Amino acid sequence: MNKILVIYTYYIVWFGSLILAANNFAWLPLLLSLSISSVQLFFWCDLSKVKNWMLFMLSLSCLGFLIDSIFTATSLIHFQPNPFYPYVAPPWMLGLWINFSVLCISLVEMLSLLSRFLWLLALIGFPAAYLGGVGFHVAIFHLGTISSIFLGLIWMLLFPFLCQKFLFPATHPMIKD
Numbered sequence: 001m002n003k004i005l006v007i008y009t010y011y012i013v014w015f016g017s018l019i020l021a022a023n024n025f026a027w028l029p030l031l032l033s034l035s036i037s038s039v040q041l042f043f044w045c046d047l048s049k050v051k052n053w054m055l056f057m058l059s060l061s062c063l064g065f066l067i068d069s070i071f072t073a074t075s076l077i078h079f080q081p082n083p084f085y086p087y088v089a090p091p092w093m094l095g096l097w098i099n100f101s102v103l104c105i106s107l108v109e110m111l112s113l114l115s116r117f118l119w120l121l122a123l124i125g126f127p128a129a130y131l132g133g134v135g136f137h138v139a140i141f142h143l144g145t146i147s148s149i150f151l152g153l154i155w156m157l158l159f160p161f162l163c164q165k166f167l168f169p170a171t172h173p174m175i176k177d
Helices: 002-022 029-045 052-071 091-106 108-113 115-135 145-165
Strands: 077-079 137-139
Touching: 002 091, 002 115, 029 052, 029 108, 052 077, 052 091, 052 115, 052 145, 077 145, 091 108, 108 145, 115 137, 115 145, 137 145
Parallel strands: none
Antiparallel strands: 077 137
8 A cells, every 4th residue: 555655646746846847846846855755755665675775765866866967968958947057957856856766665576576677667767757847848858859768778777777786685695784
C-alpha cells in the first residue's frame, strides 16, 4: 500500500510542478516537492532496505540538476520559468529530481529485479519525462529530437550506474560491508 501512495504522490508532484511552472511559479514546485518527498521518505519508504539511500538521493538529485544545468547553459533545453537562466536549471527541476530519487528508493526491489533493463528504461523514460515538460510548455528542446537523444544516451549510462553503486545491495556472498 505504501508503494502505491509513493507512486500516486510522485505524480502529484510531477504534474503539480509542471502546472505551477506553466503558471510562472519557479520556487513553489520545489516547496511542493520537498514537503511531499519528506512525507514519502519518512512515512512510506522502508529505508532499512536501502543502505545508502541518502547518498543515492544526493547523487541522483545533484547529478540530474547538473546535467539539466549543462543542457540549459548550452541551450539544448530551455526551461521556463527560470530565475537563473542561462546559467543553471530552474529550482523546480531540482524538486523533480529529489522526488524522483525518493520514488526510486521506494521501488528499490522492483528496480533491482529490472536491473538488466535499467538502461532501456532510462533510454526511453527520461526523454519521455522531458517531453511531458514540452507538453506543458515549460521545456523547449532547441535541437528537437537530438536533445531527447542526448538525454536518453546520458541517462542510459548514468542511471544504471547510480542504481548499482548506491541503491542495490551487494549480491555476491564474498562482498562484505
